[in-house]
Amino acid sequence: MDIVDYPELPQKERILKIAAQLFAKRGFHAVGMSDLQDAVKLGRGALYHHIRSKEDLLYEISREYIRDLAQSAAQLLVEVRDPSERVQRLGTYLVRKIASHQAELTVCFREIQSLTEPRLSEVLEYHSKYERAWRDTMVDGADAGQFRPYDHVTLKAVLGMYFYGYLWMTPGRAPTAEVIAERVNELALRMLKAA
Amino acid sequence: MDIVDYPELPQKERILKIAAQLFAKRGFHAVGMSDLQDAVKLGRGALYHHIRSKEDLLYEISREYIRDLAQSAAQLLVEVRDPSERVQRLGTYLVRKIASHQAELTVCFREIQSLTEPRLSEVLEYHSKYERAWRDTMVDGADAGQFRPYDHVTLKAVLGMYFYGYLWMTPGRAPTAEVIAERVNELALRMLKAA
Numbered sequence: 001m002d003i004v005d006y007p008e009l010p011q012k013e014r015i016l017k018i019a020a021q022l023f024a025k026r027g028f029h030a031v032g033m034s035d036l037q038d039a040v041k042l043g044r045g046a047l048y049h050h051i052r053s054k055e056d057l058l059y060e061i062s063r064e065y066i067r068d069l070a071q072s073a074a075q076l077l078v079e080v081r082d083p084s085e086r087v088q089r090l091g092t093y094l095v096r097k098i099a100s101h102q103a104e105l106t107v108c109f110r111e112i113q114s115l116t117e118p119r120l121s122e123v124l125e126y127h128s129k130y131e132r133a134w135r136d137t138m139v140d141g142a143d144a145g146q147f148r149p150y151d152h153v154t155l156k157a158v159l160g161m162y163f164y165g166y167l168w169m170t171p172g173r174a175p176t177a178e179v180i181a182e183r184v185n186e187l188a189l190r191m192l193k194a195a
Numbered sequence: 196m197d198i199v200d201y202p203e204l205p206q207k208e209r210i211l212k213i214a215a216q217l218f219a220k221r222g223f224h225a226v227g228m229s230d231l232q233d234a235v236k237l238g239r240g241a242l243y244h245h246i247r248s249k250e251d252l253l254y255e256i257s258r259e260y261i262r263d264l265a266q267s268a269a270q271l272l273v274e275v276r277d278p279s280e281r282v283q284r285l286g287t288y289l290v291r292k293i294a295s296h297q298a299e300l301t302v303c304f305r306e307i308q309s310l311t312e313p314r315l316s317e318v319l320e321y322h323s324k325y326e327r328a329w330r331d332t333m334v335d336g337a338d339a340g341q342f343r344p345y346d347h348v349t350l351k352a353v354l355g356m357y358f359y360g361y362l363w364m365t366p367g368r369a370p371t372a373e374v375i376a377e378r379v380n381e382l383a384l385r386m387l388k389a390a
Contacts, residue, residue: 027309029224110305114222153370153378156363157356164355175348183348191382 003039012050015040016064017103019057024106028058028114058111059119065101065108066126069094073133083141084189090134091162091185092178098165099177105166134159138192147192158188198234207245210235211259212298214252219301223253223309253306254314260296260303261321264289268328278336279384285329286357286380287373293360294372300361329354333387342387353383 003021006014018039022031033054037047051057072093080086098105112123135155141147148154162184169180198216201209213234217226228249232242246252267288275281293300307318330350336342343349357379364375 025308027222027224027306029222030309111222113220114225151378153375154382156359157379157382160359160362161352161356164351164358167355168351180348183346184352187349187352187386190385 011042015042015047015050016057016061019054020061020101020103020107023058023061023111024103028054028107028111055114055116055119058107059115059123061104062108062112062115062123063119063126065097065104066123066130069097070126070129070133073130077133077136083137083144083146084193086137087141087188087192088185090137091188092181094162095165095169095181095184096177098162099169099171099180102166102169102171109163109166131155131159141192142194146194148194154191158191161187206237210237210242210245211252211256215256215296215298215302218253218256218306219298223249223302223306250309250311250314253302254310254318256299257303257307257310257318258314258321260292260299261318261325264292265321265324265328268325272328272331278332278339278341279388281332282336282383282387283380285332286383287376289357290360290364290376290379291372293357294364294366294375297361297364297366304358304361326350326354336387337389341389343389349386353386356382 003018003025006017009017015036019031019036022036022039031054033044033047036054036057037044040047073090076086076089076093080089112120115123135150138147138155138158139150142149165180165184169177171177175183198213198220201212204212210231214226214231217231217234226249228239228242231249231252232239235242268285271281271284271288275284307315310318330345333342333350333353334345337345360375360379364372366372370378
């Protein structure tokens with residue numbers, strides 16, 4: 001995986017995009033500030049003008065994407081009444097987000113244990129909010145008679161199926177995010193549907 | 196997560212168990228040799244008598260568990276003819292292994308990008324072998340008319356559902372590994388079965 005530069009972006013956003021790729025490729029702790037300096041091609045002073053520490057970068061990357069997922073899920077809970085349709089909308093949004101921001105989501109799913117408090121709790125709270133939106137959708141589906149009774153193992157099984165995409169999806173190559181989303185959504189409904 | 200000591204084990208195995216817990220909890224690069232020394236309560240000389248480097252530990256932990264999974268899967272391919280039964284046997288073995296060796300499997304799934312060559316390729320080859328056993332089972336099931344035609348996205352979806360267990364299973368608390376395995380196996384068969 002080569003590091004992609006984003007010369008068209010404002011400097012701060014560009015630094016975040018490059019840092020996410022470095023963290024995703026080598027792990028947060030394996031990347032030093034001097035590696036980041038080399039990758040962004042900025043001097044120490046210029047880099048520190050935009051960010052204060054490596055953990056700030058990890059925090060901004062993790063929070064941004066899980067907050068985005070949690071907010072979009074909260075909105076779908078209100079907007080989409082039918083539980084089966086809502087599963088598909090939640091799933092498609094997640095697959096598209098992983099496909100378009102794979103490095104960021106990798107950091108979000110794999111590196112957050114390196115955050116310190118109170119930031120760790122804040123980011124974990126967004127994770128919980130996101131998971132609750134899926135849980136509520138499964139409960140709604142069970143209440144409507146569409147889905148089997150809610151159970152925790154099935155919730156985690158469905159989420160794991162989607163989340164694992166950060167490891168195997170290959171952006172720019174077939175199958176596209178749309179094809180993956182359609183297939184995985186169909187699998188999720190097979191798991192959930194009342195017999 | 197507290198670090199569990201294993202005073203009854205031979206020293207080398209005990210060091211591996213404790214190192215796996217430290218790596219799982221904080222990430223491979225965040226753990227220094229001095230942290231490991233503190234955790235195993237051995238002097239530098241005694242520790243280096245058993246291991247040569249931190250990467251040796253990562254290599255031994257990752258290789259041991261993915262090799263074990265690959266070997267057991269290869270055996271099930273030979274022993275169990277019925278594809279549905281084989282899915283259940285593969286799934287149960289994996290869930291039990293995650294439940295009984297959660298720290299080691301966390302390291303195995305999450306930290307291997309920190310291995311250097313040729314060790315990285317060796318460990319990834321075991322991952323591929325393990326995945327091929329699942330793929331062959333799905334192809335056998337399709338050939339037998341039990342499963343839908345094989346497709347790559349479904350393979351990754353099924354594996355993701357199982358692998359994610361390393362993050363959410365809580366050993367010693369309900370539901371037990373047996374209950375989880377039974378439920379997840381049933382979900383896998385729902386995903387795979389011909390309509």
